[in-house]
Amino acid sequence: MSAFFTKSMARNVFYGGTLFSVLLFLALTFHTNQRISRRIPTETPSPEVARGKHLWETRNCVGCHTILGEGAYFAPELGNVYKRRGPAFIKVWIQAQPTKVPGRRQMPQFHFTDQQLDDLVAFLKWTSEIDTENWPPNIEG
């Protein structure tokens, strides 16, 4: 770097560039948050969906699974599991865990009530209806 580009010029470019980026990002964030409501199934998630999300979180499902591609990579994607398997299968599956097949990856038993299973399924259904720009590429997630 040559002599006419001094440290204080570099510093000013830093402050200017950062400020510009932050403002642009905030503007995009504002616009995006206006748009999100059009891209989700219901403007505000219903109480069942909210309870389902709470169950999803307090059981740390994301510690093994991905949801819309984010989380852990140990177990299948669940953002579209409602479409892949349907509600009845999901409930039976959760109740049947762990499979105890020797050597196979195991999922814990969470002892959910029927109401809790319904809430979870409501959350997964809601999630499967988000407009994700056609991700995942196919139903296998």
Place this chain on the structure above:
Amino acid sequence: MQLHYQSQAVAKPYFIAAIALFVGQILFGLILGLQYVIGDFLFPAIPFNVARMVHTNLLIVWLLFGFMGAAYYLVPEETETELHSPLLAHVLFWIFLIAGALTVVGYLAVPYATLAEMTGNDILQTMGREFLEQPLPTKLGIVVVALAFLYNIGMTILKGRKTAISMILLMGLVGLAVLFLFAFYNPSNLVKDKYFWWWVVHLWVEGVWELILGAILGFVLLKITGVDREVIEKWLYVIITLTLVSGIIGTGHHYYWIGTPGYWQWWGSIFSALEPIPFFAMTVFCFNMVNRRRRQHPNKAATLWALGTGVMAFLGAGVWGFLHTLAPINYYTHGSQITAAHGHMAFYGAYAMVVMTIISYAMPILRGREANPERAQVLEMWSFWLMTVSMVFITLFLTAAGILQVWLQRVIPNPQAFMQVQDQLALFYWMRWLSGIVFFIGLVVYIYSFFTKDKLQTVEVGTVQPAAT
């Protein structure tokens, strides 16, 4: 060799704790790696998700210990004044360590749902999101420790000399604390939850943490090369400008498929494609400064760590990040083993390595000598190569697994189910695990090097040797 400022000594316990927690992180990584191939290993005592929380949370906590230790060490020296309150630094150390230990015990001892109930998650629901799994009291504890820490560092800088290195470090640390506040925002709308979750995760590692990274590297290079401060600080400003200009809008590379508008595929792809540039600049910076060195510092190990950080951060974040950052590619690789490959090399190459760089430079001085005895340095350099090369292999095996995974599950016309695909990747997962064992051996050698005494030769204390030019 004496410390320039007595209060720098508070950095020592922070560095020791960082290394201890690092060991815990890797042990749990090995458990995870085994569970990938022997699915029921340690089940139900330690399910995968629990081991994973311990692995990733220990990572973050040991890096934070490293950053805080680095700040306590370099800020007094940069500002040319004693730390505002060494006592506060000591108290915070114990608070943070005990809070961290209790959290890990909580993860391991009780089911997560019970932990959530016990710790008041219903008051404010923040738990159960990747990396932000900590119970509410822990999260609040982190905020309190961060605020008190910033107060201590801020007061020190306020009364002393204000160098660019310390100001950049401070900006990074303030940004770290401020962005963590988004951990408390968890709306029931999953899309918004995810949108702001990335404000913690992405804006940390591809934003403010890079300021911390740059400042620490700049400081160590300044000390070991004796290059003019003006030059180093000018480089730093250029690097962090490139970082934030690419990295802030670059957050968009996480907004492709989570329910956010399609325009993010453009914003995210274009800006994040620029993100490797600051990492490349950092590589050039490291080599440039070492080549232009005006002194031959006796701590060769620290020089190696600094150069290694420059290279590995670029490979892990820059190259492996670029690999999957463009939207049309990310459409296939999103949330696959490719992500895991990148996550490992980037975290190791940038942040684990920069913490080991400052430890390598500062720890000998904190123990009363300019550099470690030759034998200790040789061992430390062995550990550098063992850990770094095995991390390269971990990344390569995960990348191979990821390519196959994406192909079988997402590309071919009759795609296979997730678990069916996983079964076919077992060979790569075994190789990753073996590389992990080598990594662990490297870590053991690293720790052993701290206890290695000299055979006979001693290093001249406090002398500056001319560069061999």
